[in-house]
Amino acid sequence: MRGIVFLARAKTRLRKVVAGRSHEEIRQTAHEDILLAAESVFARVGFSGATMAAIAERAGLPKANLHYYFSTKADLYRAVLNHTLSLWLAGTSGITKAAHPAQALGDYIRDKMRLTALYPDASRVFANEMLHGAPEISGYLQQELKALIDEKAAVIAHWAELGLIDVLHARHLFFTIWAATQTYADFQPQVCAVLGKAEMTDEDYEIAAAQLVRVLLKGCGVQV
Amino acid sequence: MRGIVFLARAKTRLRKVVAGRSHEEIRQTAHEDILLAAESVFARVGFSGATMAAIAERAGLPKANLHYYFSTKADLYRAVLNHTLSLWLAGTSGITKAAHPAQALGDYIRDKMRLTALYPDASRVFANEMLHGAPEISGYLQQELKALIDEKAAVIAHWAELGLIDVLHARHLFFTIWAATQTYADFQPQVCAVLGKAEMTDEDYEIAAAQLVRVLLKGCGVQV
DNA sequence: TATAATCTTGACCACTTAGTCAAGTTTATG
């Protein structure tokens, strides 16, 4: 008996030495691990399809530990969504009255495509939330996002007055840009099937972004 | 007792007279009702989120009756998907070598937008399936859809040889068209929030379609 | 009209799942 106890202690001690971390470090890495695992699972099977057990397994933690950090599945889901939204809101800073539309819009489209290629799961979580009527983020959409796009629409209207771009409905242009970029993550099976590929390569994303920039800028009458 | 039995018989008789239908009629309408209810529920909450009880309630039938017509939830889901796919495959018939791209592509885009406005739930069911990796329809995507788009890509290449359209990646153009139209159903909460409206009107759809046609045709160098 | 085939439905069951809890371990603090 004593031997076993000693062995257990030694094992514990070893783990403590190897992985000895402060409470803050423990908390941070646990949060990160769980959020990453949750994003991946929510992206693939949606909120209802996701089980805490599946997320726990992917995070390499027992299920009860998840509930220690996120009391409910809904809490965890909201935390994942927050991460997604912070990614989504960024990227419009180049769209200003002083900028040239060819550069600003081109950069914006390329940036959106880069985000899609880099964080496809974030895109899918966002898409799932939209499909389900956006119950958690309708506030964000109606406040922050609307205000941001109102502002950018004013910039585009200003460009139009200067003759730098056709007169058009800027909001619908944004819908097209968002849809056309995110489709490479959200509808990946369709894209890959039609392209006859198992998966998209970096080069595929570059081709897609280049054509989208070219077609949309030309279509909006932007001089390059 | 006898009175109650008689009353019950009279009631039954009445119902029979009012709603008396052949087995075939019964089967057809039951199928339709269930499929419609299922599409609506699957669209809003996805496969996992949908419960047979919720679908049954929406269809106005007891749950056990659903299982009489569709033995499992997966069967019912596949039936709904089939309906969706039949809608999706149609609409490309105008894209032929003999046609003019401005007319053919314009009609195609307008038609896609019309379908989106008319059957938003079908679009959402399709989107859900894509997000989940398209396990049920990967065969359809890799066979029928790929073949169809290969064919249409050849048509567009032919148009390019004739100088009727810029040289471009036709498949990516289709991705953009599909994404830009379906986003009005799949991402409706975002669209409505940014437009500051409770819901899209017919006029909104016309504006969206008109701008999309104008921008994409111009962007592809199609002479109108 | 009698028998068969089809349709209807309440009651039920086996199973999954989010969330709890208490006992134990590790780290912080005075």
Place this chain on the structure above:
DNA sequence: CATAAACTTGACTAAGTGGTCAAGATTATA
């Protein structure tokens, strides 16, 4: 070093879900 605070985890529970079934009702058939 002792006590407190934070973290870990196996076992458990209550609620919800897909699917079954048998008994009854309606329609078809000969």
